[in-house]
Amino acid sequence: MKLLRFGPKGQEKPGLLDANGVVRDLSEMLPDLTSACLGRATLDRLASVDPARLPAVEGPVRMAPIVADIGKLICVGLNYSDHAAESGMDVPSEPVLFTKATSAIIGCNDPVVLPRDSVKSDWEVELGVVIGKRARYVEAEQALEHVAGYCVVNDLSEREYQLERGGQWDKGKGCDTFGPVGPWLVTADEVPDPQNLDMWLEVNGKRYQSGNTRTMVFTVAQLVSYISRFMTLNPGDVISTGTPPGVGLGQKPEPVYLRPGDRISLGIQGLGQQNQTVHAWDAALIDG
Template identity: 60%
Template sequence: MKLLRFGEYGREKPGLLDADGNIRDLSGVVPDMARDALASDSLARLKALDPTSLPLVPAGQRIGACVGNVGNFIAIGLNYADHAAETGAAIPAEPIVFNKAPSCIVGPNDEVIIPRGSVKTDWEVELAIVIGDRASYVGANEAMNFVAGYCICNDVSEREYQLERGGTWSKGKGCPTFGPLGPYLVTKDEIPDPHNLSMWLDVNDERRQKGSTRTMIFNVAKIVSYVSHFMILEPGDVITTGTPPGVGMGMVPQQFLKAGDTMRLGIEGLGEQYQRVVAFEQQGVDTSRGLKSESPLA
């Protein structure tokens, strides 16, 4: 299944993409595509539905983040061997775990805001795992049982905040709009091998990242198991799993995003995202309401 959320920012409704590419309204079945609606028993009920029995959503709707009310938004750093090489970093012995603020999550085609004073805002196409069932101290051999599915995450990052301001990486990872998710959550039954997916990202229609999940250092099962030994993972939690090479920080000379730039990115089987980059206005940008979305559904 391809599950999504549509409508105004903060008022999204749950939906399902049918075989013809039409959005069907699930709000009469589940209150949101969030939390317990993503548990395995709930997904089984959704899969048993006849999509044609659900209301058809008019075309042109804004597409929101495919998961709502995210509790834990976890990220794994330097998880691609070729990306570690471009940054000059050693291959990690264990997964590098940090947090992205859930408040940074936006829709896949919403504008991305450069933070006030930022000069090193960067891009990262990533495969994100969506948790389906509560996981605590699970083994790698059973970890896939706790996965609901996958989606695209653009792990937008401010490198100065991340690496030059002291403390943890989280300072450069959780700024408003730094977590576009979607366009849809694809359930794991449709992605039999998440470790063999091509992925790419363009800036201003120029290919910057081109890679594959084949170069992941720690696979999905290892990541879910590992993180579950440090925190309880709940239904609807998101773990974004690292990026292939081609980020701005790794270029010579380094290149970073500026107002007016565009990003288009995709992962095989998971769709595409498109974002326009805007500056933080002098008076500030109100991110508590809907942001401009450039395209309804990639």
């Protein structure tokens, strides 16, 4: 099942994508797709509905963030050994964790707005893991039982802020619009093996990233278990699990960074595609 939210900012509605790629309106069943909807009982109820009986949404629509009230967006750094190498960093012995501000979260095709004075903004295609059941000190063997589903995340990063401004990653990771998620939340039953998903990213039509989640240093199950030792994972929290090589920082002979007018496309096998246009700082694009 592919769950989603659609509509203008402040007017989002819950929906699902049917087998023919048609967006169906779930408003008669749910007021919105919130963290409270991610439990097994609600997901089973939604899965029992015949999509053909739901109203079809006509025309192109804005794809909104997949959950209305994402509580935490927790990211994992250097979780692909070849990406660590291109970044000039060691493969970590334990997962590297940082958070992205929830104010960074946007719909998958919303404008990406560079922060003022940005000179080193970068891209990262990542597998997002959406928590559906509270996880606290969970063993890896049971960790996937706490996952509602998966999504695409672009972990946009301002490298100067991240690496040259005091060594605190959050400053370069949590900028407004730097957390596109979606287009869909694909429920876990449709992703039997999250460790075998192809992923890719292009900028202006050039393929920069091609990878597969099988090369993660720490698996999804290991990450859910590990993070649950340090904080409670609640329904609606999202874990962004790291990126394969090919980021702008690692390009040779010189890094390549995002500029206004650039177009980013990225996707993960079975989880959909994102398309963003990069803009110079403009508060109206963020707030509107």
